[in-house]
Amino acid sequence: MKILLVTYWGLTNMGGIWTYMKQLADKLNEYGHEVTLMGSRAEDHTLYLLDQGISFDKKTLYNVLLPQLDKDRFPHLHLEHGIFSFELGRYVFEGGAAVLGLEKYDVIHAQDPISAYALRRIMKVRKPLVSSFHGALAYESYFEYKGLEPALTRKEYEKRAIWRYFRRLEGMGVRSSDLILVSSDWIGRLVNRQDAGEAPIRILPYGIDVKQYDAKAALPAPLKFGDGLKVIMYAGRLEYIKGVHVLIAALGILQHSRQDWVCAISGIGSLTEELQAQVLDQGMQGRVFFTGKMDNIPAALTAADIYVQPSLQDTQPFSVTEAQLAGIAPVVAGTAGMPEMVQQGVTGFVVPAEDSMALAVQLEQLLQDDELRLRTGKQARSWAEHNRTLDGMAAGTLKAYHEALSMQHGQSSYPAPRRFNKGEGRIRLPQAFHPADILEHMPPDRPLAHALREGLPQDYCIPDAQMALKE
Helix, strand or coil, X not given: CEEEEXXXXXXXXXXXXXXXXXXXXXXXXXXXXXXXXXXXXXXXXXXXXXXXXXXXXXXXXXXXXXXHCCCCCCHHHHCCHHHHHHXXXXXXXXXXXXXXXXXXXXXEEXXXXXXXXXXXXXXXXXCCEEEECCCCHHHHHHHXXXXXXXXXXXXXXXXXXXXXXXXXXXXXXXXXXXXXXXXXXXXXXXXXXXXXXCCCEEECCCCECHHHHHHHHCCCCCCCCCCCCEEEEEECCCCHHHCHHHHHHHHHHHCCCCCCEEEEEECCCCCHHHHHHHHHHCCCCCCEEEEECCCCHHHHHCCCCEEXXXXXXXXXXXXXXXXXXXXXXXXXXXXXXXXXXXXXXXXEEEECCCCHHHHHHHHHHHHHCHHHHHHHHHHHHHHHHHHCEHHHHHHHHHHHHHHHHHHHCCCCCCCCCCCCCCCCCCCCCCCCECHHHHHCCCHHHHHHHHXXXXXXXXXXXXXXXXXXXXX
């Protein structure tokens, strides 16, 4: 089977999504399938096929489309800057994916609602489309904005056009899919609220290659601290949504009752300097250490005693499973899909999200009770070994692919969604255009115009009327 795994986002710098795609591709290749990965590369503004040396330069199409999508003709694109940025980025992605080609694949597996909707829009021949929803775009966007506007409430944010835009985009991604994979009940319920229609939803938790994990964990630990100090650890992006500021606040409380610990914060992100300043303000510069990005988290975890995932929203972070495989019962925030990853007091611990005091109390309990910490860590390892295997995830994914193929051939009890079939329900905004029509009048770009004419459906046009929000 020829399989295409696609993400709208940066391919190798997306943390958990990259881990998921790479592990799945390796395992499916091992099973004898031919797997290709498609995604963006920010360094040179390309959309590319990994390990194939084939790429699409997004800059040319971006620069051509930018002046065409002006506010006078298309005011709906300019309700908020974020809407314009995402729509323009999606049109460039659609053009690039069309030029790179979809026809040779038996199944396409999108990794986000943006790529799911984009790929369905550009299909000249309908292909089975399985979509994985790794997060909730609209809700995640709220936390991104709240990081910039601390006083922003969810109720206020939901009045904004950008919220409605992300909700609609998620809904279009859902309705574009033949079958949807989610890693938790939580994200499954959100997808259902997006009007999944006839597309079945399958819950399939993430898996990890345990043998590969153990091999990496056997390498020398990159973290070393003084004897007698217990190590608290976090690994992930340093962004507001990850809640590292909550962890630092909890450590500020903890230091007044216990001093037998240090904390290692591993990762990079836009809040690095702000979080470092928070540590300084708490007087913990000799106790909390920012390690930067570490390539071998399994080895680093061998030096840790406690792992904390304080995210404000997270679906099923790989780092929690990695901690469990390290023999650590993780402390997770009680939000989104994380509580589904642990059994309270057995394979992990759940504290209320954004509650630094509750987190400090839980950390103090684990620091003072060695027996509890070691017993739950052993149980966490055993649970992860049996419930988070890569073979199980790959087998479930292959089953989903075959189910989507059966829909394509009319052999399934689930009919393939009829929305977005070629020429069906295509709405065109006044003054909307096919990008090749613009490029054909620009001599240096005529080869690109020909490629887009060949790759995109004849009735494809931008801006996309389906996403035209009103004030």
